Amino acid sequence: MYKENIEVMISKEEIAHKVKALGEEITNDYSGSGKELVVIGVLKGANVFLGDLIRQIDLPILVDFIAVSSYGLSTETSGVVKILKDLDLDVEGKDVLIIEDIVDTGLTLKYLTENFKSRNIASMKICALLDKPERRKCPIDIDYLGFEIPDKFVVGYGIDYAEKYRNLPYVAVVKS
Numbered sequence: 001m002y003k004e005n006i007e008v009m010i011s012k013e014e015i016a017h018k019v020k021a022l023g024e025e026i027t028n029d030y031s032g033s034g035k036e037l038v039v040i041g042v043l044k045g046a047n048v049f050l051g052d053l054i055r056q057i058d059l060p061i062l063v064d065f066i067a068v069s070s071y072g073l074s075t076e077t078s079g080v081v082k083i084l085k086d087l088d089l090d091v092e093g094k095d096v097l098i099i100e101d102i103v104d105t106g107l108t109l110k111y112l113t114e115n116f117k118s119r120n121i122a123s124m125k126i127c128a129l130l131d132k133p134e135r136r137k138c139p140i141d142i143d144y145l146g147f148e149i150p151d152k153f154v155v156g157y158g159i160d161y162a163e164k165y166r167n168l169p170y171v172a173v174v175k176s
């Protein structure tokens with residue numbers, strides 16, 4: 001049974017309630033901005049969160065995705081080495097909202113925010129479902145946050161362990 005060593009941390013009902021609230025907040029904040037809002041999901045993990053969240057955003061938005069490789073802290077560099085899948089859309093002059101599933105060390109978002117700033121965007125905000133502040137290696141301002149969680153390895157709702165568990169409808173802890 002593939003779910004024998006996991007324990008639910010955040011239920012699908014809690015997630016749904018939070019996603020609705022985040023969508024309403026984002027809708028209110030960007031209403032009447034006059035610029036196109038581009039919602040960018042960070043693959044693979046943010047795909048589920050983005051899919052639910054955009055249906056709670058009642059605005060004319062564009063959607064795109066980006067994927068980066070990361071090998072964590074095993075080197076002296078930022079830990080994020082390259083873009084595996086770049087954006088399809090031109091974001092110059094656009095309002096960009098980055099959608100992440102989880103912010104851990106912050107290295108992925110540090111790399112991405114610096115990369116997007118080099119593309120002459122109009123503005124950039126970050127929306128993350130989960131935040132693990134205890135793990136942070138570089139400061140990241142999260143504008144729209146779902147849940148702050150302790151330093152535990154989580155899976156589900158798009159988030160994986162060795163590419164497994166992304167399909168779980170809730171966020172769970174992998175029991176050691």
Ligand SMILES: O=P(O)(O)OC[C@H]1O[C@H](OP(=O)(O)OP(=O)(O)O)[C@H](O)[C@@H]1O
Nearest residue numbers: 043044045070102103104105106107108
């Ligand atoms: O804050 P950080 O320490 O950078 O960690 C957070 C990032 O790591 C995970 O993605 P991963 O690179 O494992 O790829 P995936 O989204 O395809 O699972 C997660 O989905 C975040 O994108």
Ligand SMILES: [Mg+2]
Nearest residue numbers: 042043044045
């Ligand atoms: Mg990811």
